[in-house]
Amino acid sequence: MIARNRLTEIGVTRLIQLAGFSSIIFMGMILYFLLTEGVPALGEVSLRELFSSRWYPIEGFYGILPLITGSLMVTIGAMLIAVPFGLCAAVYISEVAPPRLAAVLKPLVEILAGLPSVVLGFLGIVILSPFLRRFLDLPTGLTAFTGSLLLGGIAIPTVISISEDALNNVPRSYREAARALGATGWQTIWGVTVPAARSGILTAVMLGVGRAMGETMAVMMVTGNAPVLPSSLGALFEPARTMTATIASEMGEVATGSEHYHVLFFIGIVLFLFSLVVNLIASRLVFRSKGRAERVLS
Amino acid sequence: MSLFEIYDLTVEYSDGTESLQGVTMNIEANEVTCLIGPAGGGKSTFLRVLNRLNDLADVKKVSGKVMFKDMNLLDPKIDVIDLRRRIGMVFARPLPLPLSLYENVAYGLRTAGERSKAKLDRAVEQALRQAQLWDEVYDRLDAPASRLSGGQQQRLCLARTLSLEPEVVLLDEPTSALDPISTAKIESSILELKERYTFIVAPHSIQQAGRIADHVAFFLQGELVEYQPASEIFTRPRDKRTEDYLQGRFG
Numbered sequence: 241m242i243a244r245n246r247l248t249e250i251g252v253t254r255l256i257q258l259a260g261f262s263s264i265i266f267m268g269m270i271l272y273f274l275l276t277e278g279v280p281a282l283g284e285v286s287l288r289e290l291f292s293s294r295w296y297p298i299e300g301f302y303g304i305l306p307l308i309t310g311s312l313m314v315t316i317g318a319m320l321i322a323v324p325f326g327l328c329a330a331v332y333i334s335e336v337a338p339p340r341l342a343a344v345l346k347p348l349v350e351i352l353a354g355l356p357s358v359v360l361g362f363l364g365i366v367i368l369s370p371f372l373r374r375f376l377d378l379p380t381g382l383t384a385f386t387g388s389l390l391l392g393g394i395a396i397p398t399v400i401s402i403s404e405d406a407l408n409n410v411p412r413s414y415r416e417a418a419r420a421l422g423a424t425g426w427q428t429i430w431g432v433t434v435p436a437a438r439s440g441i442l443t444a445v446m447l448g449v450g451r452a453m454g455e456t457m458a459v460m461m462v463t464g465n466a467p468v469l470p471s472s473l474g475a476l477f478e479p480a481r482t483m484t485a486t487i488a489s490e491m492g493e494v495a496t497g498s499e500h501y502h503v504l505f506f507i508g509i510v511l512f513l514f515s516l517v518v519n520l521i522a523s524r525l526v527f528r529s530k531g532r533a534e535r536v537l538s
Numbered sequence: 539m540s541l542f543e544i545y546d547l548t549v550e551y552s553d554g555t556e557s558l559q560g561v562t563m564n565i566e567a568n569e570v571t572c573l574i575g576p577a578g579g580g581k582s583t584f585l586r587v588l589n590r591l592n593d594l595a596d597v598k599k600v601s602g603k604v605m606f607k608d609m610n611l612l613d614p615k616i617d618v619i620d621l622r623r624r625i626g627m628v629f630a631r632p633l634p635l636p637l638s639l640y641e642n643v644a645y646g647l648r649t650a651g652e653r654s655k656a657k658l659d660r661a662v663e664q665a666l667r668q669a670q671l672w673d674e675v676y677d678r679l680d681a682p683a684s685r686l687s688g689g690q691q692q693r694l695c696l697a698r699t700l701s702l703e704p705e706v707v708l709l710d711e712p713t714s715a716l717d718p719i720s721t722a723k724i725e726s727s728i729l730e731l732k733e734r735y736t737f738i739v740a741p742h743s744i745q746q747a748g749r750i751a752d753h754v755a756f757f758l759q760g761e762l763v764e765y766q767p768a769s770e771i772f773t774r775p776r777d778k779r780t781e782d783y784l785q786g787r788f789g
Contacts, residue, residue, distance in 0.1 A: 412594075413629060413631060413633055414633060414635070415594070416591055416594065416629065417629060417633045417635065417695070418635065418645075419591060419594065419622065420589060420591060420622055420626065420627040420629075420699070421622065421623075421626070421645060421646035421649065421698065421699070421702065422619050422620070422622040422623035422646055422649060422650060422702065423619075423645075423646075423649045424619055424649070427649045431635075431645070431649070432635055432636075435636050436636055
């Protein structure tokens with residue numbers, strides 16, 4: 241009996257080990273594939289050409305700069321919308337709303353977070369973009385701004401859900417301490433609760449950025465897909481194209497192993513580096529402030 | 539006339555537990571009143587009625603009458619923000635806000651709208667001196683409050699409450715997490731300051747009540763069993779249950 245227990249123990253340990261390693265190995269293999277397919281682009285197209293402003297693959301122009309700026313523009317726009325709205329909504333659910341309402345709102349938000357982005361893209365095409373065209377009197381409703389609005393909408397539930405968790409985890413005693421000093425509800429929220437939940441809120445923002453930057457379908461459907469280098473802020477209301485949309489729309493038609501093919505993978509590497517930087521910044525910030533919070537609580 | 543006059547105070551929580559049943563007592567100004575009794579007896583609830591912090595909890599029903607001077611504290615229309623500035627509170631766990639030392643002590647005054655740097659400086663120094671912390675921290679007021687030791691943090695919390703110059707200070711087991719030296723400093727602060735403030739304390743031990751109390755109230759399962767001057771209750775308790783508790787037969 242004891243021997244059998246020992247065997248089970250070893251078996252289970254090995255199985256968990258295998259599962260753990262396999263995820264790392266898969267990640268490594270994906271990275272390896274991305275690099276072997278993407279790096280040759282550097283040999284075929286000069287760096288200068290790669291970071292030029294014209295993307296026209298059929299005639300051999302592989303300037304990815306407009307795609308990068310397109311992604312940045314749409315993502316930053318989306319965050320400018322998602323962060324304030326998301327944070328306010330989270331504060332409302334966690335601090336202001338009566339408990340019964342909060343108990344309804346929180347699951348609703350989480351359902352929203354799971355909505356397939358294609359559906360949202362569809363809504364974007366059918367409702368949002370005609371509305372913007374008419375309302376702002378634009379030649380087309382398919383613009384970077386439309387993408388930002390839609391992506392903002394996609395990122396908001398993520399931001400709400402995670403910042404709400406963070407706010408909820410702030411010990412009740414903090415709020416009581418502030419209230420006992422005669423702070424009003426708002427003073428307590430902005431002066432104590434939100435700062436105390438800072439690290440969780442940062443995580444929420446970073447995950448929101450990740451979600452917005454990696455989003456493909458919805459963006460492809462509403463941004464108009466024109467790889468143009470923005471020259472002014474007005475470009476926000478002109479069509480743009482993101483890195484993700486480029487890969488998704490062109491990968492199907494490209495000859496395997498061609499220049500174009502390699503460049504598309506190179507864009508994948510750039511995208512990967514962007515997410516990596518976002519994640520590194522996030523974990524840096526979170527790690528630092530978590531250290532501080534733990535010291536406070538110890 | 540006493541500072542607090544409490545008649546038939548009953549507090550019931552939404553989960554059905556009754557936390558205080560018909561408590562009637564008067565609390566005198568410029569004294570240290572200690573609330574003793576086993577956990578769950580209603581001491582914290584009682585304290586939180588006095589500064590209306592129970593508003594944040596899940597309270598179903600509060601009845602009776604709690605007069606503070608000529609104000610009924612159970613009246614929903616009173617200005618609780620102003621009330622909490624007049625009746626301050628220190629909690630069991632030291633809870634510095636995530637700010638610098640200086641800002642922690644100045645927080646209450648700032649939220650009250652005080653802007654003058656000179657006045658804030660003066661109030662912060664005075665409060666830190668009253669809490670017997672000034673000598674240890676005067677040279678690092680800009681450091682984060684979380685760097686202080688637990689005992690110092692708790693004295694910081696006391697200073698934070700005193701900075702508003704309240705009339706009453708409620709202390710809910712203020713030294714339960716502290717070392718003996720910090721405990722002694724807080725106790726001596728209380729004894730020194732009782733000429734200026736009224737203290738209502740839920741001490742963390744009977745011995746502490748013995749060291750600082752003028753009056754002692756014994757709470758048992760929501761009931762005020764006995765309320766006497768300290769000298770009386772410790773030497774000649776009237777109720778059998780008080781005697782048993784004081785002698786350590788239960789609790």
